[in-house]
Amino acid sequence: MMLMYRDHSFDASQNQPWNYGDLVRDLDLKPIIETMAGGDDFIAQVVAKALVIGVDDVDTILYRQGVLEDTLRNIDTVRNIYAIITQAITEGRRRLFWIPNPNPESVVFDSVRTLEVYLDTLDKVREVFDASASQFKSSGFQNLIHSLDYQFDRNYLNSIRLMLSSLEFPSGVSVAVRLGDEAELTEFTLINPQRRRGLKGLLAFIERSRYTWDLPERDEAGAQEMGEMKNRGLERVAKVLRKAATDVLSLINALRTELAFYIGCANLWGALSTLGIPLGFPTPREPGVDTLGFSCLHEVSLALRMKAKPVCNDLGTVKKPLLIISGANRGGKTVYLRSIGQAQLMMQCGMFVAAEMFESSISSGVYTHFKREEDKELGGGKLDEELSRLSSIIDHVKPNSMVLFNESFASTNAGEGSELAKQTVTALLERKIRVLYVTHFYEFPLWFYENRPSLAVFLVAERKEDGTRTFKVREGVPLETSFAEDVYSKIFGDHTQDEERE
């Protein structure tokens, strides 16, 4: 309904991307989707798709940002329209008979009844918009209001209502037929039941030879045959009406879907601003330049889960295809990676982000490859499983995609793992794919540090002199130790470092 794209509707029936499960799990999208839904299952379904099926052009992102701004400003009106539509859809469903594979006669009957409901709804929606048209400034809402005014003006709706009442056939169904090559009745054509005849026509009609036969009582075979004759006459008009009803419904559904998305965004906006988290509209950059920069970026799900404002991170704008984040375990590396992944998805679906500032090049797809230590039931070796997931990603990535690796290949020893990481990343970079890689390996970041310094930004999880972690990530050269010993000693309270090393 042109609130999400300039020239077409958001297709809510499209499939989730193949890696939907990975994205939700790796980027922890569940709290975000739940907060957006606010208990409305329909909104949950829509945002679960819209959030991960981003758009890859700057114009559409800005278009949506405009609509979202309007929504935030007129949230009561938008919720009201959403309620009207939701109710109409329920009512429309109630009026259907729900016969499987219905015959033309019942299709005509059902379609007429549901069309009446849907057209009334559009009438109402148009009125609400007309009353507050000046409040909506975005081109998205303006386009919608214009198209409702144009397509469903009152005169047109009245002429349709008139036709719907004639399609109840108060004076019977009349059809013209011919005899076919086996003397069978064929070419059933429906005749206008309300056709006015002049006086002359009326006389001819009366004088015409006419034979009438009445169905005997309990002649069920005859009743069925007669019913099917009617069906043959109504077949074409049934298909037309069914398509009309389906199209109006899908129009209404499309509107509901797109409103659901924006209401979802507004819900999230409300929840995050209550926590005092800074929110703003990001700046999408053209794909291909590998721009990335932000200030005070939050990991949204962490905030929602904690119901508090967590630590945020900054990154002075860089234009490099590779980000390697290394350093202390439990130092906030995963949170950092997630926050970028979330912001990238939120930006690309047209939403705000949880940051004071965020800019990034548009990606032609976001993919995640996180280690899965919790998977105990998987058959085969862990490395085997990791490589097989990588292979699925390779099936789908294309230039300008973004791949987020989190401790990938950690299931093998550091030497082999580093080599796999190096090969994978080098090849991806050659294919113009952006890579963000969290690792505790030493050799892998070092190789890029020494051999491809111009391609990479190196970040480390911050650690103070006394060993405490700030959960902040800063630019810095790759560190040799991963502080696993620290974590170990914190938990076990001793210093058996030598034993810990394999």
Next chain:
Amino acid sequence: MAFQSILFKDPRNVEKQLRTPPDFFVDLGLNNVAEELVKGLDEFNIEPLFYTPLDQTDEIVYRQQVFVDIENPRLMGAIRVFSDRFRMVLAYINNDRLYELQRQGLFLKAVNVYCGSLRDLAKALESGGIRSEGLQAFRDYLGNYLNTSEFNDLRTDAENTLSKITSVELCLTIKGGSISVSKCDGAVDYSEEVERVFERFMGSGTIGDEGVSKPIYIRGHVEEVVLEFAAKLYPDAFRALRDFYVKHKDFLNQTIARFYREIQFYIAYLRYIEPLKKSGLMFCIPRLTSNKGEVNCRDGFDIALASKLVKKNSVVVTNSFHLTGKERIIIVTGPNHGGKTTFAREFAQAHYLAKLGVPVPGSEATLFLCDTIFTHFERGEAVESLRGKLEDELVRIRNILEKSTERSIIIINEMLGSTTVKDATIIGRRILKRIADKDCICVYVTFVDELALTEGVVSYVSQVDVNEPEKRTYKVIRQPPNGLAYALALAKKHRVSYQDILERVKP
């Protein structure tokens, strides 16, 4: 001699058909082939044709020639169309569930379809470049029949009656339980009007059929009532219809009807092999020879298995075989499930199908005109002891050796499994010796590699891919037995090396 049968050069051979399948039918998987071939053709009683191999070369060639002719897809298409239409004609005239006026109408249609189908078939036969004795004779017969005044009267009467009937137009109004019928002039299609009004908000896309069930066309007594009213409104047309029905009751030509029944054999076989051909497999008309030393078949396959695999979109592996000079015995060895038995079936099937006069699997084939085929496959039924099992096997092979002649083909599949390898080798050699003495052709599938080293036999081996031992190739190749160990483990291949990624991700 006037044309009689498209299946037999000498029509008296029709009488010699067998009612039950040969003993080896199940072993060779031919029961499945026959079953599927005759599916939906019960009325034609085609099975006996598949049970009855032809022994005379000229009878075989009579059919082979027809197959060569109808390889021309235009001609085959025409014959299929003829067959479908003729089937309709028979269904029409045998329909006894209709009321009087309806039946007269359907009879008219039957005659029109009949005339059209014969004329189209004649045209196709004239221009089809026919070479076969059988189809040439039929073409001439049909040509003569179409020029008789009997046929021409039938045709013109049918056309005239049809044009009268199809100019009838009626207007029906159904309200509640009553239907009224009148003449109808200048009716306007209301559906179009409705469509125009709703056009404005109907999205793109055509108006489809989904969600609206197709109305059922019932030819019941209500239609008969409507037709009776129509007969009052259009008395001329309906008088013509009744007269036509009375005059032409027995219009069907019996020789053509027989051709229609017999040609089903060809249609059925070609229909069966069509999906196989589409998948890239080849069929050929074999040359039949009485010289065992020139048996040869290229790119053959097990037709029953292939038919199953093609349905599942699986790949069918083809295999070739040949015998030269004094070669008579093929020993097939190699890994289990490597296609050994399939290869043996392929060999025997080709020889049997050749005797039916039909195209056989392969790109080219020269096959021995054998008198019969014997198969010795493992028996499913439980025999109490190993000793009993061996006994049973040897009794069966003895019977085969007694009945076989130097023109027989013997297929032995995994015999002597109940003995030690050493015993199996010794006994196997003895049996091979007996078969060699008979000078008959034999394919012997065995797990005993040593048998393939017997002097005078030809060794075929089912192959394994050395790089991927888990994968069967199903190739059986003429070579010495190799006795390789196949239990190599495979490294998982994920294709995610540096080179692989560059290859898989397009820049």
